[in-house]
Amino acid sequence: xxxxxxxxNEQLNAAAANLMAAELQRNxxxxxxxxxxxxxxxxxEKLVEMHRAGLVSxxxxxxxxxxxxxxxxxxxxxxYYTFMNRHLFRxxxxxxxxxxxxxxxxxxxxxxxxxxxxSIEQANGIDLQILGIGHNGHVGFNEPGDELHSGTxxxxxxxxxxxxxxxxFASLDEVPSEAITVGMGVILKARTILLLARGADKAEIxxxxxxxxxxxxxxxxxxxxxxxxIVMADSEAGRLLQA
Ligand code: GLP
Numbered sequence: 001x002x003x004x005x006x007x008x009n010e011q012l013n014a015a016a017a018n019l020m021a022a023e024l025q026r027n028x029x030x031x032x033x034x035x036x037x038x039x040x041x042x043x044x045e046k047l048v049e050m051h052r053a054g055l056v057s058x059x060x061x062x063x064x065x066x067x068x069x070x071x072x073x074x075x076x077x078x079x080y081y082t083f084m085n086r087h088l089f090r091x092x093x094x095x096x097x098x099x100x101x102x103x104x105x106x107x108x109x110x111x112x113x114x115x116x117x118x119s120i121e122q123a124n125g126i127d128l129q130i131l132g133i134g135h136n137g138h139v140g141f142n143e144p145g146d147e148l149h150s151g152t153x154x155x156x157x158x159x160x161x162x163x164x165x166x167x168x169f170a171s172l173d174e175v176p177s178e179a180i181t182v183g184m185g186v187i188l189k190a191r192t193i194l195l196l197a198r199g200a201d202k203a204e205i206x207x208x209x210x211x212x213x214x215x216x217x218x219x220x221x222x223x224x225x226x227x228x229x230i231v232m233a234d235s236e237a238g239r240l241l242q243a
Contacts, residue, residue, distance in 0.1 A: 001100065001210065001229045001230075002223070002229070002230045002231070003210070003230060003231045003233070003238070003241060004230070004231065004232045004233070005233050005234070005235055005238035005241065006045050006232065006233070006234055008082055008126025008234070008235075008237055009042055009198065009234055010042075012042070012043075012196070012198060012232055012233070012234050013042035013043050013045065013046045014046055014104060015041050015232055015236065016040070016042075016046070016130075016194060016196055016232055017045040017046035017047045017050060019194060019230070020032065020043070020047060020056075020128060020130075020194075021047065021050055021055060021056040021127075023127060023128045023192070024056055024058065024061060025056075025058065026155065027085075027127065028036045028057070028059070028060040028061065029060045029061065029062070030061050030062075030101065030127045030128060031061070031062045031063075031120075031123045031124065031126050031127050031128075032062070032063045032126070032127065032128055032129075032130070032183075033062055033063075033064050033065075033066065033126040033128065033129030033130060033187070033190055034063050034064070034065045034066070034084065034088075034131075035065070035109050035130045035131055035132050035140070035196075035223055036065065036067070036080045036084065036205070037132040038065070038132075038196065039132035039133075039196045040130055040132060040196055041087055043130070043174065044087040044088045045089065046089070047092065048088065048091040048092060049184045051091065051092045051093065052091075053112070055219070056092075056100075057092075057093055058092045058093055058094040059093045059095070060096075061094060061098065062099075062123050062242065063094065063099045063100060063199055064096065064098065064100045064101075064116075064119075064120055064123070064126060064182075065080055065084060065099075065101040065102070066081060066131070066139075066140035066141070066181060066187075067102065067141045067179050067180060067181035068080045068081065068101050068102045068103070068104040068179060068180050068184050068225070069104050069176040069178070069179050070104050070105070070109065070154060070176055070178035070179055070180060071105060071176050071178065072104050072105065072176060073104075073105055073209075074103075074104070074105070078168050078169055079104060080101055080104075080105075080117065081101050084099065084101065084200065086130070091205045100116070100119060102116050102119075102152065102180035102181075102182075104176075104179070104180060104181075104185060107236065108191040109154050109180065110154075110160060112180065113117075113152040113153055113154065113180060114151075114152075116152045116180070116182070117151050117152045117182075117186065120182070120186060120219075125189055125190065125191070126174045126186075126189070126191070127190070127191050127192065128190065128191070128193075128194060129187055129190035129191045129192070129193045129194070130194050130196065131193060131194065131195045131196065131209045131220075131223075132195075132196055132197070133186070133195065133197050133202060133205060133206060133209060133220050134161055134164065135160060135162075135164060135201065135202070135205055136160050136161065136205070136218075136231065137205050137208065137209055137218035137219055137220045137221065138157060138158070138161060138216070138220070139157050139184075139187060139195075139219050139220050139223070140181040140182055140187065141157065141161070141179040141180075141181035142181055142183065142184055142187075142219040143155055143156075143157065143158045143161065143164050143219070144158070144216065144217045144218060144219060145216060145217070146216060147198055147216060148183065148184045148219055149183040149184065149185075150183045150184060150186070150214045151183045151185060151186065152180060152181065152182045152183060152186060153180070153181065153183055154178055154179070155178065155179055155180075155182055156177060156178055157175075157177055157178065157179055158175070162177065163174045167241075169181050184219060184222050187223075188222065188223075188225065188226055191228065192230065193228065193229050193230065194230045194231075194232065195220070195223060195229065195230070195231045195232070196230070196232050196233070196236075197232075197233040197237035197238070198233065198234040198236065199234070199236055199237055200236040200239070202233075202236075202237040203236060203237050203238070204239070205218070205220070206231075206233060206237050206241065207240040208221065209221050209224075209239055210223075210231065210241065211241070
């Protein structure tokens, strides 16, 4: 594991954006695994800036997002599809057909999960997977539990996750109770994983994920098994990891 701890948010955003830009320079056809949540927003802003300055192009890239709420239409204000458009897609040169998210309101959700996995396979897997981490150690929407799944699947969101995400909705009742998420197998097959964490409220779970036992009760702990894991944290989230 390569761990980088940054003094400022600005430095963290620049380092994460530079890593993705370097991947795209090396391999313009890179398949990028993208994440939502507040953590990667600064990285996306930086990438948009770099794109406007002519420093990075997504023209030949393909993207797959980790997850989507079940039941929200794509154009809902808080769908992850809308989030990605708002923060990245509409500001860069990614062709429309090259961006992928699970379809949250698919008629047959089980088929949608299979279709999504097949599509990722067909693209020859993910080169660089961006991840945030939930307060309970979830990645994507792989929630803690006795079991984890390898492929894309439907999950019941943990109450803690719904509460954490209620800040984006008018009330807790409006937060969907299910999501489609890629599984841990899909994530672990990515050739490189970049885990981002910021804020004091992530310090404890980041330490458990990276230094604690590997357990399904902390899905992010499985990342310890990955041969090419890069972790970028701000000084608050990384506080308990500094030797
Ligand atoms: C969400 C997402 C995750 C994200 C996590 C943390 O619900 N499904 O992909 O990493 O929660 O979010 P944040 O970055 O806002 O703390």
